[in-house]
Amino acid sequence: MPLYKTINFSQTTQILVWKITESYEQLFSEVQLNEKSLLRLNNMKSQLHQRAFLSVRKLLQQVGYSDFNLYYDQFGKPHLHDGKHISISHSHEFSSIIISDQKAGIDIEMQREKIISIADKFVNNKDSLRLGDTNIQDYIKKLTVKWGAKEAIFKIRNEPGISFKNHIWVNSFEIKDKKTIAILEMGNIKQQFSIYFEDFEGFILVYAFEK
Numbered sequence: 001m002p003l004y005k006t007i008n009f010s011q012t013t014q015i016l017v018w019k020i021t022e023s024y025e026q027l028f029s030e031v032q033l034n035e036k037s038l039l040r041l042n043n044m045k046s047q048l049h050q051r052a053f054l055s056v057r058k059l060l061q062q063v064g065y066s067d068f069n070l071y072y073d074q075f076g077k078p079h080l081h082d083g084k085h086i087s088i089s090h091s092h093e094f095s096s097i098i099i100s101d102q103k104a105g106i107d108i109e110m111q112r113e114k115i116i117s118i119a120d121k122f123v124n125n126k127d128s129l130r131l132g133d134t135n136i137q138d139y140i141k142k143l144t145v146k147w148g149a150k151e152a153i154f155k156i157r158n159e160p161g162i163s164f165k166n167h168i169w170v171n172s173f174e175i176k177d178k179k180t181i182a183i184l185e186m187g188n189i190k191q192q193f194s195i196y197f198e199d200f201e202g203f204i205l206v207y208a209f210e211k
């Protein structure tokens, strides 16, 4: 399938999602890669990862960019040569990008029951979320939003030492709200983020902006 979802968030921010149904060969024949990307692609162990990587280049094409407009810093964070902000995420058969004039982070995650068993590693008291408050499906969705929000914030800050559990919390929300606020508090940094999310086909897409 080609483009799965486009969110025209504002005049200067777009979010795009690809549902990866194409073969590796088809995707490879439709994009052009710079040398570093070719090398990375060839070193990837799984074809799922390769297809996700290529599908991100298809997403770039939708908004007039190519792999040649993209570079990565030493931490693996992607940047665009024209100075716009970009963030990238892929999970199973979905990939997504956000392109914005503002600093932004994106994360797409499959909704899995397994997240309950690791909740203790990334949820803190200020996250104020308990299974007792809700049914299990709703709890999994909310945990996945919280995880995705923390990943998206991490991608904005790109800072070593950030602990999802100790430094970031996400205000309470309902899935139907499709938005919330998160706070990062680390040393003398205290920063708020606007969080937006979408729930589709068993996945949660989260994107974040600095407030």
Ligand SMILES: CC(C)(COP(=O)(O)OP(=O)(O)OC[C@H]1O[C@@H](n2cnc3c(N)ncnc32)[C@H](O)[C@@H]1OP(=O)(O)O)[C@@H](O)C(=O)NCCC(=O)NCCS
Residues within 6 Å of the ligand: 053, 075, 076, 077, 078, 087, 088, 089, 090, 091, 106, 107, 108, 121, 122, 151, 154, 155, 156, 158, 162, 163, 164, 165
């Ligand atoms: C780097 C990291 C953010 C990637 O997230 P992920 O969920 O594994 O994978 P995603 O598909 O969502 O994101 C991968 C993309 O993130 C981007 N990325 C990688 N490192 C990045 C960084 N330091 N900053 C911003 N973006 C980064 C890349 O674009 C990458 O895709 P690409 O290389 O194919 O272009 C993640 O592995 C990480 O390190 N998270 C924080 C660590 C942490 O504290 N986790 C556990 C807490 S309990």
